Amino acid sequence: MAFFRSLQDSAFTDWFLGSDSIWTYPTVLTLHTVGMAMLVGASIVVHLRVLHVGSGFPIERLRTLYNIIWTGFAINLISGVVLFVTEAADRAVDPVFYVKLGSIGLALWSGVVVKRRVIDRVKVPLGAGGTTRLLSLGSLGLWTVAIVAGRLMAYLKK
Amino acid sequence: MAGFSTWLESTAISKALFGLSWLWPACESLHFLGLCILIGCAGLLDLRLMGFFRGVAIRDVKAFMPWGIAGFCVNLATGALFLIMQPHLYLTSGVWWSKVGFIAMAGLNALFFETRLSGSALALAPDAEMPPALKIVGALSLFSWFAVLYCGRMLPYLGTGN
Numbered sequence: 109m110a111f112f113r114s115l116q117d118s119a120f121t122d123w124f125l126g127s128d129s130i131w132t133y134p135t136v137l138t139l140h141t142v143g144m145a146m147l148v149g150a151s152i153v154v155h156l157r158v159l160h161v162g163s164g165f166p167i168e169r170l171r172t173l174y175n176i177i178w179t180g181f182a183i184n185l186i187s188g189v190v191l192f193v194t195e196a197a198d199r200a201v202d203p204v205f206y207v208k209l210g211s212i213g214l215a216l217w218s219g220v221v222v223k224r225r226v227i228d229r230v231k232v233p234l235g236a237g238g239t240t241r242l243l244s245l246g247s248l249g250l251w252t253v254a255i256v257a258g259r260l261m262a263y264l265k266k
Numbered sequence: 267m268a269g270f271s272t273w274l275e276s277t278a279i280s281k282a283l284f285g286l287s288w289l290w291p292a293c294e295s296l297h298f299l300g301l302c303i304l305i306g307c308a309g310l311l312d313l314r315l316m317g318f319f320r321g322v323a324i325r326d327v328k329a330f331m332p333w334g335i336a337g338f339c340v341n342l343a344t345g346a347l348f349l350i351m352q353p354h355l356y357l358t359s360g361v362w363w364s365k366v367g368f369i370a371m372a373g374l375n376a377l378f379f380e381t382r383l384s385g386s387a388l389a390l391a392p393d394a395e396m397p398p399a400l401k402i403v404g405a406l407s408l409f410s411w412f413a414v415l416y417c418g419r420m421l422p423y424l425g426t427g428n
Contacts, residue, residue: 134423141419142412144298149306153330156307161333164326169319173310255302256295263291 112196121194140187146180148251155244208257215250218243271353284351293344300340307334315404317396361424365417372410
């Protein structure tokens with residue numbers, strides 16, 4: 109906890125939040141939104157396809173979208189760590205933050221399982237098509253939870 | 267515009283909506299969700315027109331567009347609510363008008379595609395080389411939507427919005 113407090117009270121945080129430049133906080137926040145659009149946008153397309161939207165779209169071509177998903181995730185992991193540092197002590201005790209992290213983790217996990225089942229087709233009982241669709245539906249719900257939690261965090265700032 | 271903004275903010279409907287403390291964050295959440303659906307589905311078509319996903323028929327990519335348009339409608343509705351609740355943040359902001367400009371650019375570009383290019387695009391063989399006009403329309407669309415996102419997110423920092 110003392111460590112998180114020292115991050116939040118660091119000279120970096122003062123500079124990052126206090127600077128008048130648009131290249132510090134505003135730009136990192138915008139990158140976090142761009143990453144979200146890539147990560148969640150591409151995930152939504154994947155899961156809609158699994159749920160039979162655009163059923164003419166060859167399902168194995170969804171593979172390409174995972175490049176966008178992981179690129180968006182990398183952008184948001186890096187920008188997210190920077191944003192976390194500046195409010196580390198507050199977020200470490202913020203349950204909404206853990207809801208956001210948990211739902212992102214589960215949404216990514218279900219995205220990976222969906223990919224292994226319907227794209228890679230590695231030794232999975234494909235009679236379980238219903239389960240895959242359930243995973244996709246769950247993933248869409250989890251991304252919604254992550255977005256709502258992320259937005260609410262802005263209102264719980266100290 | 268400042269006068270209209272002051273009038274709108276003084277109306278009973280504006281005050282009543284802004285008085286609902288949950289409405290603003292709820293609209294923000296929906297606005298973010300709508301943007302993901304829109305950029306996901308429209309972006310897929312844009313990438314296809316730019317030449318990615320070669321071998322996939324354009325018809326099968328366009329099938330996601332009703333969802334993309336639904337995402338846009340969600341954002342139009344929630345955006346209208348922001349405007350009614352706090353017009354002074356937007357109507358006198360150059361960044362907000364830039365955002366509106368980029369939305370118009372994306373819209374006109376999509377209209378041009380639908381009316382002039384979509385017929386020949388749908389007739390293309392799935393593995394055909396994309397004609398330059400389609401690549402330009404796709405790239406312009408993708409650029410516009412990310413410019414819309416940029417203006418929206420930077421609104422509080424570049425202009426007077428929130």
